[in-house]
Amino acid sequence: MNYSYQKKEALFAALAGVLYVISGTLHIVEGLGADTGFAALLFVQADILGGFCLAVIGMVFLYGLLEMRRGIKAGMSFAYVGILLSIIFMAVYLLIMGGNLLDSFIVPGDYEGWNIMESLRPGIYLGLLSLMAAFSWKGRFSSNGISVREEV
Amino acid sequence: MDERRPDEMTLDLIEPEISVKVLKVIGQKSSRKRILDMGLTPGTRVEVIRRAPLGDPVEFKLKGYNLSLRKKEARTILVEAPEQVPE
Amino acid sequence: MAEKIIVALAGNPNVGKTSIFNAITGSKQHVGNWPGVTVEKKMGKRVHSDVEMEVVDLPGTYSLTAYSLDEIVARDFIIEEKPDIVVQVVDGTNLERNLYLTTQLMELGVKLVIALNMSDLVLSKGVHIDEAKMQEYLEVPVVSTIGSTGNGIHGLLDTIIERSSDKRVYGNTFDYEEDIEVRAEELEMILEKDPYFAHYPSRWFSLKLLEGDENILRKARGSESYPKIKNVLDNLDPDSFESRIADQRYGTIQFMLRQVCDINTSHLSGSDMVDRVVTNKYLGIPIFLSLMWAAFEVTFTFATPFMNMIDIFFAWLGEVTVSLISTDWLSSLIGEGIIAGVGSVLIFLPNILLLFFMLSIMEDSGYISRAAFIMDRVMSRIGLHGKSFIPLIMGFGCNVPAIMATRTIEDSRDRLITILVTPFISCGARLPVYVLLAGAFFGRDAGVVIFSLYALGILVALLSAKLMRGTVLRGEDAPFIMELPEYRIPTLRSGIIHMWERGKIYLKKAGGIILLGVVGVWLLASIPVPGSGGQFASGDIYGTTSSLLGAIGMLIEPLVAPLGFDWRIAVALLFGVVAKEIVVGSMGVLYGAGTNEENLAGILAAGAMSPLVGLGLMVFVLLYVPCFACIGVIKRETGSWKWTLFQLFYGTGLAWGLAFLVYQTGSRIGLLS
Numbered sequence: 039m040n041y042s043y044q045k046k047e048a049l050f051a052a053l054a055g056v057l058y059v060i061s062g063t064l065h066i067v068e069g070l071g072a073d074t075g076f077a078a079l080l081f082v083q084a085d086i087l088g089g090f091c092l093a094v095i096g097m098v099f100l101y102g103l104l105e106m107r108r109g110i111k112a113g114m115s116f117a118y119v120g121i122l123l124s125i126i127f128m129a130v131y132l133l134i135m136g137g138n139l140l141d142s143f144i145v146p147g148d149y150e151g152w153n154i155m156e157s158l159r160p161g162i163y164l165g166l167l168s169l170m171a172a173f174s175w176k177g178r179f180s181s182n183g184i185s186v187r188e189e190v
Numbered sequence: 191m192d193e194r195r196p197d198e199m200t201l202d203l204i205e206p207e208i209s210v211k212v213l214k215v216i217g218q219k220s221s222r223k224r225i226l227d228m229g230l231t232p233g234t235r236v237e238v239i240r241r242a243p244l245g246d247p248v249e250f251k252l253k254g255y256n257l258s259l260r261k262k263e264a265r266t267i268l269v270e271a272p273e274q275v276p277e
Numbered sequence: 278m279a280e281k282i283i284v285a286l287a288g289n290p291n292v293g294k295t296s297i298f299n300a301i302t303g304s305k306q307h308v309g310n311w312p313g314v315t316v317e318k319k320m321g322k323r324v325h326s327d328v329e330m331e332v333v334d335l336p337g338t339y340s341l342t343a344y345s346l347d348e349i350v351a352r353d354f355i356i357e358e359k360p361d362i363v364v365q366v367v368d369g370t371n372l373e374r375n376l377y378l379t380t381q382l383m384e385l386g387v388k389l390v391i392a393l394n395m396s397d398l399v400l401s402k403g404v405h406i407d408e409a410k411m412q413e414y415l416e417v418p419v420v421s422t423i424g425s426t427g428n429g430i431h432g433l434l435d436t437i438i439e440r441s442s443d444k445r446v447y448g449n450t451f452d453y454e455e456d457i458e459v460r461a462e463e464l465e466m467i468l469e470k471d472p473y474f475a476h477y478p479s480r481w482f483s484l485k486l487l488e489g490d491e492n493i494l495r496k497a498r499g500s501e502s503y504p505k506i507k508n509v510l511d512n513l514d515p516d517s518f519e520s521r522i523a524d525q526r527y528g529t530i531q532f533m534l535r536q537v538c539d540i541n542t543s544h545l546s547g548s549d550m551v552d553r554v555v556t557n558k559y560l561g562i563p564i565f566l567s568l569m570w571a572a573f574e575v576t577f578t579f580a581t582p583f584m585n586m587i588d589i590f591f592a593w594l595g596e597v598t599v600s601l602i603s604t605d606w607l608s609s610l611i612g613e614g615i616i617a618g619v620g621s622v623l624i625f626l627p628n629i630l631l632l633f634f635m636l637s638i639m640e641d642s643g644y645i646s647r648a649a650f651i652m653d654r655v656m657s658r659i660g661l662h663g664k665s666f667i668p669l670i671m672g673f674g675c676n677v678p679a680i681m682a683t684r685t686i687e688d689s690r691d692r693l694i695t696i697l698v699t700p701f702i703s704c705g706a707r708l709p710v711y712v713l714l715a716g717a718f719f720g721r722d723a724g725v726v727i728f729s730l731y732a733l734g735i736l737v738a739l740l741s742a743k744l745m746r747g748t749v750l751r752g753e754d755a756p757f758i759m760e761l762p763e764y765r766i767p768t769l770r771s772g773i774i775h776m777w778e779r780g781k782i783y784l785k786k787a788g789g790i791i792l793l794g795v796v797g798v799w800l801l802a803s804i805p806v807p808g809s810g811g812q813f814a815s816g817d818i819y820g821t822t823s824s825l826l827g828a829i830g831m832l833i834e835p836l837v838a839p840l841g842f843d844w845r846i847a848v849a850l851l852f853g854v855v856a857k858e859i860v861v862g863s864m865g866v867l868y869g870a871g872t873n874e875e876n877l878a879g880i881l882a883a884g885a886m887s888p889l890v891g892l893g894l895m896v897f898v899l900l901y902v903p904c905f906a907c908i909g910v911i912k913r914e915t916g917s918w919k920w921t922l923f924q925l926f927y928g929t930g931l932a933w934g935l936a937f938l939v940y941q942t943g944s945r946i947g948l949l950s
Contacts, residue, residue, distance in 0.1 A: 119555065242556065247759075
């Protein structure tokens, strides 16, 4: 009965999954010392561990997509957890961004020529995508017990 | 300890998504008491939910809540062998 | 006149007991330890309708057997201290297992009030509980509460007061099968005649005897009527009684539940859906590692500005003090000794607060049990519990909050081992030492060397845990029987209370030791050796051979000579106990490089130290005595100087042994010299 919902969710999972996996891979490749040419453009940082995390989020979405396509209804739970994880990571990156900003006032010497955009990370702008998804599906989030609205 | 009957098994051998009835808790005093306290008393229905990613411990559902035991502990719980293997 | 009553809060773990406790007592809490054990005791006060309540938060338990220290502490408190009221916090979504504890509390003959918690979730799960019927059946007042919002707390307090002034003893008793009842009565008659047992509720005591509770049997053995008791017990099979008593308790509960509530069972709940993902065979471990990374980043990266703030503030305060006090030695003592010491206590506070905030979220949401479930296979190999994994991971940032995080481990032996091996996990403060030495000697391969040191730390921690499991802390692995509670949305309030509590404990209990240590080292470095002509606390003797510390360095040089270390390294290592990163700064001064690290690296690489000695030194720094802050929390968390000293000697011994091995093998085969 919820065919259209399923389809929307599958589409979202596919999109988010691919974006996160690509972004995670770029982080890892940069972290290994190769220059992908995307670093400045997409705010990708050389960061193997951070890249691993983003790739994991992407894999969660894609795994969900796989299950949904196999007709397993609970496959949606992967999309929901993926959304939750990407919002958590967005929060973490935003905190670090705030921390950097604060730090730039405390030890300005270490931050010469620095501006806040340097702390912008794919984890933040990709998280916006999940945030939008979370808002448009929030009704079903709480009925599933995964209420995102009240998340601290 | 009495002979193991053919329709008895230990809980660690039950596959995920199968539910069985507890017959008896054997094994060491302290862990046996705790297992009983957690509600694995004779006659209780237990469903095996899943194994941890590395195969051990195992998650069960009983009395409306979820419990995890290592296989070592699950081996001390005698259950009725499941009647049919679901498809 | 204000009346005063003692209220004990009992309940299963994960039922929201802490949030009820917080809602009742607010910020008026006091955290200590139960006498003689390291189980935490939380107390708080509340005045309601002119009655002063002293609320004691008992450890969360599923039962009141002698299974764990927590259970013994909880039941001894109820028996010995006889609280006026026991409030059992019951998770309304999981009545059957929760009421098992209720049956035992009722057998103990306490004045019980039940707080039916999470009543909001009960409804949303499609369960309807008839409180009036439940109250009637149990003969115990039942009050609905929602701990996270504080709903129903007033009603609960009113009921507590009403119940405490009621002199009648009530509460239903449960009947067991006849042969159990006959034995129980026989035992009760014996117990009631013996004044030795006057202290204990006789029905409860006899049932525990029948169940074969070891703690209770031991108590009974001390009495004169023990032969009579033994006579009764000898004629029965305790194993079958134990099982049947548990069985019949559950049976009674089931019977009651059928009349009290409607349960719409079995649909895939939100919790089950989340679990399908986070404990997934392929994704479970990667997700766990990702979340650890997130917690790590928040704890250590986000803390940087706050640590810088503290650092700069104390440096400024120190300078101001030095410039204000004209007496040289006094200004140096206060400015460079004491103020720097206080700074070195406070510098860890941001890490501790943030880590405990993250842990609180993980614990309150229920994820921490899943983490233990996922990682248990790895940890059980070395005889530890899955929950030991998180403190070890956090150790990479800083050992101090990591050791405090072992609080989440229930089994006391597992906890002790985790505390003792955590210092081998290479913390952030050791990195500057590696960067300096590896950079100076190994150039392009520095990364590999540093990575190997981290790996060595992990290896030593794991092997040491296994070794201790087999020797000094021998014993059966604690059985792994862990509830996976439903996921809940953590509240900001409880996160903040938790982190504030830990921060306070750190400052109060560990702060003193750290301060003492730091000021102590400052004194040693500032007191001139008699006859050297140096002046106390004058800058030019600080840490040199004319100071006591330098003299000690010279004195212990023969001890470290087999490792290829000279007195300068010995002194730098002594300073390193203040904080490991200080090793770098002290070496700068001692090797005449000042504060410039590149200079120092140049001097070392030019031949002041051989690469082999450098490698040995890194191994030594990895393993030897942790910093004062770490020593302080080890003492606080183990509650024992014996274990603290054990860690120091074990670690330093190991450091010496491995550095010896590195140096001696290396120089024999002519490597890196």
